[in-house]
Amino acid sequence: MRICLVTGGSGFCGFEIVRFLVKKGEKVRVMDIDPLPDNSFYEKVEFVYGDILDKEKVSEACSGVDRIIHTVAKVPISKAGKKFIEVNVEGTRNVLEAALKNKVKKVVHLSTSAVQFTGKNPVDENDEYNPVGPYAESKLKGELVCREYIRKGLDVDIIRPRTVLGPGRMGIFDIFFEWISEGKNIYIIGNGNNKIQFLHSGDLASCCYLSLLKKGSHIFNIGSKNFLTLREDLQSLLDYAKTGSKIISLPTNFTINSLKILDKMRLSPLAPWHYLTFHKDFYFNNENARKILGWKPKLGNKEALKVAYDSYVQMKKQGKKSYGTSHRKKLKQGFLKIVKTIS
Missing domain, CATH: 3.90.25 (UDP-galactose 4-epimerase; domain 1)
Structure with missing residues (x-):
């Protein structure tokens, strides 16, 4: 049975994705430095305690894994300073390097809409980058690391969600x-x-799941119905x-x-x-995810x-x-x- 690793699976978006995968009957492994929010899930998933900056621990978590959803990130409200680069860029590199070495079939990288605040609406995946603030700048650099590993032969999807609620x-x-x-x-x-535009966390989870199953590398801008x-x-x-x-x-x-x-x-x-x-104004049209994944958000x-x-x-x-x-x-x-x- 394939194993799906969710980095940051104890977080807001991460745990929503974990719950979705469990409902789908997937075997799930979680890597996080925080405990799971629901103790009953320790019986449903494998939990690996570890920091995304610990290369050995990341490699251990990726061992035997078929697919990865990478959600670990320092977010804007953390005002993390240098930690933005350490976690959002170097932490992403650690995951991708471990995925490449362990021959992982697919990585889904959770990015942010904040890398593309262009003033044009709806924003599509091919529009220019225009990050706002240190958080967005670090997430852009994380995307560039993803592109680097795509060139090395790793299948990586980048998902840019609008502000997630749930x-x-x-x-x-x-x-x-x-x-x-x-x-x-x-x-x-x-x-x-x-x-x-916002996005419900359940709709984000469903898009991540469909992305896991799709061969190749893509970028998806997604928002509410x-x-x-x-x-x-x-x-x-x-x-x-x-x-x-x-x-x-x-x-x-x-x-x-x-x-x-x-x-x-x-x-x-x-x-x-x-x-x-x-x-x-800031919103997406969801066209790429609809055409390639067949994804449609359920909630507005x-x-x-x-x-x-x-x-x-x-x-x-x-x-x-x-x-x-x-x-x-x-x-x-x-x-x-x-x-x-x-x-």
């Missing part, structure tokens, strides 16, 4: 959902009439939550400049990727937001604490905590 999503969205659940106002940069303007999608969630929260527009230039200063002073959890892009922005919000509310009622990597951890709100008190 059960257990924390990070920036934890702040967002907390404010809504408490009836606080939600602030956006500009008028909110721009179109921003449908979406309206940011204001309309957020208003739909506020109407659903019924807590009295309202959307407040902030002046674009003043807000961006203020957030830049707060970011440099380490007084805000928001990274450049958040405050430099979320007031502009509104549904993905509601699923993620419901999960937050349920976790809050149960008193569950966050765990694991950045997108599953509560963030310190910094200056935003002051804004919250007057909202």
Whole structure:
């Protein structure tokens, strides 16, 4: 029976992929430095404790593996500095080198839409690179490492998802959902009439699975089934939550400049990727994934937001604490905590 390795399988995206593979009857191995979020899965998967920067441990995890989904990454909110390059570039190289040596049939590399913030919409796979911020720059370099190993004969697919939402999503969205659940106002940069596409974590997992089974090397830009303007999608969630929260527009230039200063002073959890892009259009058309993989997303922005919000509310009622990597951890709100008190 083939073995599928998921690096970072304890993380937000990684564990969603692990659950999907298990449901499909795949034999799954997980490599991570954090424990699995659901203890029952230790009976369903093989767990290898190890750091992606440990070449020997990575090679051990790749031994006997047929296919790999590589999800380990330092994300924007981690503000990881030099670690962005270490993990997102050199860690990716370690996985690909081990895959090549172990004659792995296929690697699926989870990249990010942040490498292609071009201003053109919809963005397709062949559009130019334009990374925003140190996170995106490191992910671009990770993609270039993938291309290097494709030239060496390794089958590698690169998947660039839009912002992923789903059960257990924390990070920036934890702040967002907390404010809504408490009836606080939600602030956006500009008028909110721009179109921003999200992606449900289950749809990401299904695309990764189909990609695993496809021979050759490809790039897939993927996003939600449908979406309206940011204001309309957020208003739909506020109407659903019924807590009295309202959307407040902030002046674009003043807000961006203020957030830049707060970011440099380490007084805000928001990274450049958040405050430099979320007031502009950014979406994909999913055509490449549809044509090559037969993939179609099941959920749109509104549904993905509601699923993620419901999960937050349920976790809050149960008193569950966050765990694991950045997108599953509560963030310190910094200056935003002051804004919250007057909202």
